[in-house]
Amino acid sequence: MVHNYKGLHARQLAGCLLVIFIYFWGMLVPAEAQSSSFGVIPTQSANQIGNVKQGWYLKVHPGQTYQLQFQLCNYTNNTNKIQIQPLIVQTTPQLTLDTATPNAVPGPGAQYDFRQLVAGKVVQVPPGKVVAEKVSLHIPAAGIKGLLMGGLLFSSQSDLQFIRAQIKKGKSSSTPAIANFSYGVYLQQDLHPQRPHFHIDQPKLALANRQVLFKTPIKNTYAYPFLKGKFRARVTNRMNPKLNTTFVNKSGNFAGNSKTVWLNYWHRGPLSPGTYHVRYDLTHHRQHYVFHKSFTLTQKQTNELNKFLPKDPNRIWWWVFLAVLIVLGFAGLTIWVYRSGLHKGRPNVR
Known part of the structure; x- marks a missing residue:
């Protein structure tokens, strides 16, 4: 649009x-x-x-x-x-x-x-x-x-x-x-206002130097630049909303008749297999381009990518909770032993 x-x-x-x-x-x-x-x-x-x-x-x-x-x-x-x-x-x-x-x-x-x-x-x-x-x-x-x-x-x-x-x-x-x-x-030659012609191909997640990258192929097929524009990509996973994330470049520049792969570092994890939906918004004053794309991850792909992404935050919290319980239990045991020792050491007064 x-x-x-x-x-x-x-x-x-x-x-x-x-x-x-x-x-x-x-x-x-x-x-x-x-x-x-x-x-x-x-x-x-x-x-x-x-x-x-x-x-x-x-x-x-x-x-x-x-x-x-x-x-x-x-x-x-x-x-x-x-x-x-x-x-x-x-x-x-x-x-x-x-x-x-x-x-x-x-x-x-x-x-x-x-x-x-x-x-x-x-x-x-x-x-x-x-x-x-x-x-x-x-x-x-x-x-x-x-x-x-x-x-x-x-x-x-x-x-x-x-x-x-x-x-x-x-x-x-x-x-x-x-x-x-x-x-x-x-x-x-003609100084009248014109506009770029953008095309976005299928995005994907890939590894590069032990980093997970979100890659978006973009091209402008017309001889007119897009200067100081806002590029926004919203990624959603309907089965696992915790993986939803947004990438924004508030002042991007795109030359006329050029193509590139827009790179962003992906930090959400662990990934789940399935389909991810992406909405792209490219805006500059009264120009507004909207694209809808998607990509799919297999179990094999997620297993490989998850090696370089944060672990399940819920699992981490369980480990933290268990560690707190152990510390509290040890502290309680120490206090009980200490008080028991004091009680046994007191002389009987009649």
């Missing part, structure tokens, strides 16, 4: 969404990303919407070519090779946006591979210098549906080569982290 936007003027709503997108992307990347080796400063490009310091958000037209411009700063005394790679924005199992995986492939229903629209490059920045650079972005003649989410990943090949040389010489036994910076690229 989906409730559409109603009662709002399309342009006003588009403006509101634009502000949300720009604000959210500004939370992902700093205005100027820098490390001890190099820094990146985005600069204004044609058709830019909003502040470019928060990434490139462009209103584009079919068949046109645009330039994504930026400055590269070298903070070292040697030439620094900076690699610029286009990437596809995807969704992580924690419902956040992944903007640092250049090998990510296009998700379900993707119209284009963003990496084919932007040509990456390697720039050699002289020692202590700042250079102005750009990469070309070409929009296909068919245009763009929805909102295409991509990004540019900046990394230092010089840093990587230096660390590899240190390891080879035996001067370093571990691999230090290499600084990478990613800036978002939002491409939109």
